[in-house]
Each structure stands twice: as structure tokens, then as C-alpha cells.
Amino acid sequence: MGPPDLNLLIALDVLLDTGNVAEAARRLNLSPSAMSRTLSRLREATGDPLLVRAGRGLVPTPRAHALRERVGALVQESRDLLRPADTLDLSRVTRSITLRTSDGFVESFGPRLLARVEAQAPGIRLNFLQKPDKDSAPLREGRIDLETAVIGPTMGPELRTQALFRDRLIGVTARSHPLARDVISIETYLAASHVIVSRTGLDKDAVERPFLPEELSRRTVASVGGFAAALALARQSHLVATVPERHTTGLREGMFSFDLPVDSPGFTVSMVWHPRMEADPVHRWFRACLRAVCSQQSPDVANLTDDALE
Template sequence: MSHPDLNLLVVLDVLLAEGSVAGAARRLRLSPSAMSRALARLRETTGDPLLVRAGRGLVPSPRALELREQVHCIVQDAVAALRPATAPDLARLERTFTLRTSDGFVETFGPELIRRVGVEAPGVRLRFMPKLDKDSTLLRDGTVDLETGVVSSTMGPEVRTQALLRDRFVGVVRAGHPLGEGEVTPARYAQGKHVLVARRALAQGPVEEALATAGLQRDVAAVVGGFSAALALARASNLIASVPERHTAGLRTGMLCFPLPVPVPVPEITVSLLWHPRLDADAAHRWLRGCVRDACAEPAALLAHRPPALPEQAS
């Protein structure tokens, strides 16, 4: 079965509104002969004359009168569907967004993000999912709307990214730790017991490389998969954790922090926002991305969680 030419719906809508081949031709910027041919095709498709001559003009057939309102609504709906997305009505928006992030991100930036969303769109719910790997499958299949993290070579090439913040690594110990007294030298730092954050056991990272330039090596007592676990162990023991400063501000409350005493500066990391391109133009999704960017740039949210620094080691 052949499908009708849907372009004829626009022609029919204008013909029924104008009641004139010449008027419809002018409105659609077609020649009268082209409009006459279109009317002939419409008559053939519908099996109805649609417009019938009455004196010097045309009058709609009963079938045309039945179709007029229906066709007009269809055309208007199609125009609206193809129009670029406009700003969402946030006051009436009801939607759940799933964000895959680390625990540190939720604790540090989550409160400001939730506050902002609650003020602007009270019907929106945020669902935070723990980030256990860098696989982009959940973004592709729609399970996750947004993700935060450091972009890696394993990320799918189609994933959209936008930098949120740059972060430096700092050392963190519990209150009352021996490193809290005196200068934290590279040797004292390396000789302490460390908790290493690595997805692969004993993986060599930038801290190891920086210490190696001075012939030093960390004494690793434990390996964990995330910064939250590393800080939990450091808080309850004499272990030393080395973590991103801003990203873990909410997790370090009450602990002591100091710049890494390494001969070569450890490179900063860039934490980015990631999403699938199918949501790139979604108005509500674009609004949420803006909320996340603003939350990460909010100084008050960071200052509220900034821990005290060790003596003579301002962080």
C-alpha cells in the first residue's frame, strides 16, 4: 500500500482556509498552475472534490468541512514538533534525572545543586548513582542522564563533554595525626603509611612519578577503589590519603589537609560533565547542565566545607 504525500496536508490546510486556488498559491508562494495540480492530487488521494465551483468562486464539499479543523490541528502540531525547543516551564516540570557521580561529588556539590533545582523546578527529582567505572554504556542506553568524571580514552567517542572544574591533589590525615606537627617534608610524607586510590592494584600514578624524581616511594598499606573509602580509612587510622582538593571537600570535614610535598608538582585533573548527544538539545536537560555548572562554580558551597590546614602548610 502506497503512503500518501504528507506535504499535501499543508496544501490542503491553506486551500481550505483561503477557499481559493489563487489565494492559496500566493500564500504558499506557488504558481496558480502548481496549486491546481496539487488540488488535483488531493482530490485523487481523498476521493473527494474538496472544493467545488459555485459561480465565480469555490465552496468546500461536506468532506472538506469535516477535514478542515482536523487537518489544521495536524499541521499546527507538526509545526510545533519541528520547532526548536524553547525554555521549559520549570515551575510545572516533573521529571527524574539520573546522575552518575562519585560520593565526593555528591557530598561537596550535591547540596547546592539540590537547592538550586528545588527553587527553580520543585517537581524535578535528582537520582544519584555511584560511579564504579568509566564505561559509557549507561549514557548510551539512557539509564543515566548526566555523568561527572575525568575523561578517559575508554569513553565512547560520541559522548559530549564539558569541563566543570580543575582540581589539585592534596594530602589528608586525621586530626591529631603525627604529620600535624612540624614541617611535612617529602621524606616524612613518603615514609608514612598510605592508602592508595586505584582501580588496578598498586597502579603507578602521578604521585609515585613525582616522588620517584627524588628517589622516594610511598609505603602503601591499603588500596581502595575510590576517594570516599580512602578518606574513611584515613579518618579512622594513621593512614595518609592523597585526594583531589575541591572534589572531596565535603568528605574531608574535620580532617587536616596539606599540599603534596613532592619535588615535581602533580598535574591537576579536569573534572568534566558528560552526556549523550541525543539529549544535547533537550531543553530541560540543558537547564540541568547549567545548574550543575553553577553548583560546581559556587564559592560558598566550597568554603563551607574547607577543612583546616596543617601548620605552615596552607591549603
Template sequence: MNEPDLNLLIALDALITERSVAGAARRLGLSTSAMSRTLGRLREATGDPLLVRAGRLMVLTPRAGAIRERARYAANEARTLLRPAQTELNIASLTQTFTLRVSDGFIEAFGPALIAEVATQAPGVLLRFTPKPEKSDLPLREGRVDLEIGVAGKSMGPEIRLQGLFRDRFVGVVREGHPLAGAKRVTLEQYIAWGHVVASRRGLMHGPVDEGLAQAGVSRKIATVVPGFPVALAVARATDLVALVPASILLSPSAREGMVHFELPVKTRTITISQLWHPRLEVDPAHRWLRGVVLQVCRRLMP
């Protein structure tokens, strides 16, 4: 029995990830015709079409979907095994791109300081920030993301590594000149007398403050729901609506501009912001350095 061509493993991972012959070709630096021939060899080796056309798009077959994570893991393991071992890491000469999955609010609050610190220590390192439209450990498990930063949800698998960065709390925010902006302490009655803008990726109508309001026997009037905290601030800046945001987002000068924040009249839970990564990167020297920089910057800004 002939041994399978293990070069096909990298191509399989690229095709399944990109779901496109042209996209996989670009990823591997091959021509589209060469990748098309490679897909033919993969189909022959696996006995499955793997990618099939659905209108103008290509979709995975059930077999390809079932082996997607295993293919990604195997390809990453192969790359690690064939990469020279790093016993000592020269940070100053490191040339690498790290992909971080973070919220827009984190980029506004911590991005500039993080980028500056990385540039000082390792000028050859590029930070690529990508959005997180939902909580999922799939990007980490598939190797598409090096680090995720945010609140760890139940969707994260038990193997995902986690380190707390700082604790955050929610505050109310209104525009300068708003009647609540001059209050020494915003009362419960004052807080619920105004309309509110809610930030929710999933379009939820309630936020962290509503449980406390319910316990007090009152509720607030929701005027609009937006997909993120930066947008909520923009809406509050241009209206009389009250926004609810994490205190950390106000580290950004652009977020604070024209705004006044206040402590909420009811208690809300604090949240722990963490950095998360896949265990295959646990002892990687470059990744350990990156995690150290993120921790250093976050704790400097949010002691």
C-alpha cells in the first residue's frame, strides 16, 4: 500500500478553511490551476468531493466539514514539527504577524498603547485585529486567531487556556450638557426618567443593569439597540439617550470626548476581561512574549 502524500495535508487545510480554490491558491502562493489539480488529487485520496459548487460559491461536503478541525490541527502540528526549535527568542529581531480577536471597544481603549509597546520591543511584529461577532472557540482551535481577548463564555472548550487581565464595571454615560451630567449622584428616579441606548451584538433588549432595576421594582425605557459600545456612545453623544458601557472603554480620548459618565444607581456585576489561547501555543516563546505584553499594557492602564 502506497503512503499518502503528506504535502496534501497543507493544501487540504487551506481548501477547507478558504472554501475556495482561488483563495487556497493565494494562501499557499500557488496558481489557481495548480490548486485545482491538487484538489483533484485530494478528492482521489479521500474518495470525497470535499468542495462542491452551490451557485456562485463553493461549500464543504459533510465529510469535509467533519474533518475540518482535524485537518487544521494536523497542519499546525506539522508546521510546528518542521519549524526550527527556538531555545532563545530575540524579540528585537522577531518578524511575525499575530492575529488578535477583540471587540472594537478594546481596540479603542487599549489598541494604541499595545501597538506602541509592541513597536518598541519588536519593530518587526505586526498586530492584526479581527472582530468577534460571536463568542466561539473555533477561530482559536482552527489556528485562525492567536489570541482572543474578552469575557470568557461557556462556548469556550475546556482545553482553551485563560488568563485574567483586569476587572471591569459598567457605568452610565450621557453627553455634556445633558441634565444628568450635572448631577452629583444620579438617583434611580433620574436614571429611569430618560430613554436608553442598549449595546448588544445579538440584538438583545436588556443589559447588565436591568436585573438590578427589576430587583428595585422598576424598569428603563429602551429607545434603541445598537451592535456595540462605540456605536452606543456615538448615539448618546448626539441625543439625550443614556448609554451603558464598560468603564474601560472610556480610557480612549475619542470615547470620552463630549461625554460625562456616572456611577449607576443600582449594583451590576463586575466582569473579568481575559486573554484566551489554544494549548498548542502554550510554550511557544513568541506567543508567551505577546501574552506578557498584553498583560503588562492592560494592567498598566487598568490597575
């Protein structure tokens, strides 16, 4: 047996990333027929079909799933080894960085993050995108550079994560609400009219639902798509919103916030990125900026006992 063709690793990495022969051919500047021949060589080398037909598309085999993270790491490491070790001069960097995050994050952390970036790298533009779902495809496809998330079982196994801060749920109302003038019990909390944040409008899909007791039944009279809308309704009505404390610091100004009278576990908000960006010097610097900004203590969260970085 002759030496392995290491170019096949690059082709395999792109094929597993795209799951599409034509798209892989486009990325590698090959013809579709040449890409098909490369896939045949990969199948012969691995002894596995790797990608199989399912309807009009291709799906990875279990062996392909097992290889994906290892192949990506090997390709990235080889690129790092062959890249000149230039010293990063942030003052001369010109590029955009796209951060996808949940509602409220920009209001609470955006100003400090912008100030830090502008002071060190004035040529960098930050694009903040709303997070409509938990799909990690934009990270894999390079459409976004970084996102914030509460890590769940649906997170792609190849993605990199690092904790940013701890958060917890609190209740929020207008200062004119009766709850703002009374001792809040579980009975008064449940009896109030609630607005929930749910992408489908269903109570079972409310984003705060996983962090509340399973048997808890609130009187929901409205649902919205984000924390900003929930707090805007609560500010100008008789509704109660249940939202993350640190995520919504800027949005809750002038409102009445209170500890929930029910057991509600805290949770960790992390940043997530694709392995292809692991060693990129600008990306590494930006991740450090985000960690620094999110770890700064704020008077609005001074009573949060578990807000240290994990």
C-alpha cells in the first residue's frame, strides 16, 4: 500500500460539512464529476459509503459522523502548521464579525463590547443578529462567526463552547402592578396574568419552561417572540414576564423585578463557534473580548450568587 493521499482529508472535511457533492465541488473549485470521483476514492479508502442517498439529498453514515470532528480538527491543524506566524496587529485588521444572540443580550452587553472592540480594533465591524431558533447550520456554514446559547442536547457535537456567565429567571412587572406593592407568594404569582416568550405561541415551547417546575401552571394571556417584546407588554400593562436576569438588564430599567417564588435552577450562557475558527487570531481575540465583557459585575446583578464563570 502506498502513502495516503492527504488531499483526501480536505475533500472529506468539505463533503462532511456540506453533505452535498455539488456544493463541495464549488468550495474546492472542482467539477462535480471530479468531486464524485473523489468521493468514490474516499469510499474505497475508508471501506464505508460515507454519504448515502435519502430522497433527493445525501445523509452521512455512522462512520461519517464518527469521522467528522476528527477530520475537521486534522485539517485545521495542518492549515495552522503551514500558516506564517504573523504577529496580529489589531489596529490594521479590517473585517466583520457576526454574533448571533438572544433578545436582550445586545442591550445588556453590546455597548461595553463595542467600546472594547473600537478601542483595540477600530477596523472591525460587529454585526448582531437575532436568534430565531437553535439551528447550528449558520455556524457550520460560516454565515455567522459566534453565537451565545444555553447548551442543550441538540447542539452539534463538533462545535466548540465556553461558558460566559451564569443567569437565572426572575419575574418582572410594571411598577404600578399590584405585585410590586405586596409580598409575592406562589399563589399571587400564579394568579397573575402572564406573557410568555414562545416561538410557536404554545406554553410547552416557552423558552423559560425548562427552568420552571414541571407541574407549574401559569395563567398565560399573551405570547411573544422575544424578551424585549415581553417586557414592553409588561411595562405598559398588567402582565408579568418571566425572563433571564442578566440577559435583560438593559431592557428592565424602570420596572419592578422580583425573585420567583418557585424553585428555578440557574443556567449557564455559553459562546459557541465552529472548529474552523478555533485558531483564527482575530476570532480568538474577539472571544477573549466577549468573555471579559460578560464577566464584568454589574450593580443590577450584584445579588446573583452564582454568576461566576464556570
